[in-house]
Amino acid sequence: MWTLAGARARFSEVIDRAQAHPQVITRHGQPSAVLVSAEEWARRTARKGTLADFLLASPLRQDPMDIERVRDRPRDIEL
Secondary structure: OEHHHHHHOHHHHHHHHHHOOOOEEEEEEEEEEEOHHHHHHHHHHOOOOOOOHHHOOOOOHHOOOOOOOOOOOOOOOOO
């Protein structure tokens, strides 16, 4: 864990350490940012299939959905 001032002063070391493990940078004592290696970032943000694949794999796909249309009259809106 690094303070913002410490990370700024030793930025090269922060980057070197981020190659092995994520580095947390704090501001005013609270975690503010995490520095990870480019390889780790690519691994975590890689797309894992398409939206269609995600929807087809949904467990909700097996349950029938009873959707009823509301037949109420529209609300009166004063313009």
